[in-house]
Amino acid sequence: MDEIIKNKNIYIQYNSKIFNNFTDKLFNIDYITKEGLIKSEINGRGKAYEIEYDNKVYILKHYIRGGFASKISYDNYIFDSLASTRSVKEYNFLNSLFSKDLPVPKPAALEVIKKKFTYTASLITCKIQNVGTLNDFVINNKMNYELWSILKKTLEDFYKHNVYHADLNAKNILIDNKNNFHLIDFDKSYFFYEKKLFNKSIMRLERSLLKLENYNNEMKRIIKSFS
Ligand SMILES: Nc1ncnc2c1ncn2[C@@H]1O[C@H](COP(=O)(O)OP(=O)(O)O)[C@@H](O)[C@H]1O
Ligand SMILES: [Mg+2]
Known part of the structure; x- marks a missing residue:
């Protein structure tokens, strides 16, 4: 209410x-x-x-x-x-x-x-109780195949609901102690009307990851699943 x-x-x-x-x-x-x-x-x-x-x-x-x-x-x-x-x-x-x-x-x-x-x-x-951002996890070498797969599944859920995140980057993704991912910071975001907007947000996320130490191109597999 x-x-x-x-x-x-x-x-x-x-x-x-x-x-x-x-x-x-x-x-x-x-x-x-x-x-x-x-x-x-x-x-x-x-x-x-x-x-x-x-x-x-x-x-x-x-x-x-x-x-x-x-x-x-x-x-x-x-x-x-x-x-x-x-x-x-x-x-x-x-x-x-x-x-x-x-x-x-x-x-x-x-x-x-x-x-x-x-x-x-x-x-x-x-507040989402979290143990760090995706950014922290990549830098500290805490991401692994299982976590990337869970992230992929999470992004797919947003995709299925036509959610366009206008500022998807590694700092706007939180991880909790049960290995669940949460997206935050939906300023300027909306339900997309064309798929290429979703792809745009995924590419934005990749760009933010490419700047990080210890990042090994793991988004490639995720990006493929949306193209
Ligand atoms: N609901 C939330 N639960 C936990 N942390 C949050 C939450 N909302 C924001 N934060 C933290 O605050 C920071 C800033 O919030 P955010 O909404 O991303 O604003 P902006 O990036 O525009 O400053 C985030 O990077 C995150 O660390
Ligand atoms: Mg933010």
Whole structure:
């Protein structure tokens, strides 16, 4: 069940089945810092926070701009409609993937702060307990034939459901302690309408792997299964 909190220029939506005592302050970095809710800071492209609240662990991410646009503005996006904001889109997309039993984080809450013509956005997902990213596993020589086969099967499941991941790379794939793979970071992703989009995401993943030490071209077999 989703609840909505509207406060002047701030729109917040959260899943009340996940939170017993939701507070919009979870989006407030000063508050979560002061209250000691931050378990760790994750430095990726932007900054994500692992937060513990009411005995549950979440990941809070703030959307930041990439590429050329980041030179103009760090985290402001042009506002068109609420439905087309980054956090609403990723929240809804994750919900639909989650309901298809695909291994993705459960979305918990989102925020959109509207300015005059722009907005900033944040998303809270339930943390996937993991033992590392595909990136870590390759670098540390922990991948093996069985794990590559499981990854292949996981990617096939996403393919069967027409999921296009716009930023599939070795850091957006997590591995848990039962050897299950999970895909995260579905910003700008959508259901694809042509197969070549899926292939594009697989090639993107391969490019990210080719940069890594100890990577031995294991994607070749996976790529073949999609062509
Ligand atoms: N639900 C999640 N469970 C566990 N870790 C996560 C989750 N969501 C994000 N992370 C971690 O936070 C990092 C940044 O999140 P991500 O959604 O990839 O944002 P971006 O790459 O745009 O900064 C990820 O690389 C991952 O380490
Ligand atoms: Mg990422």
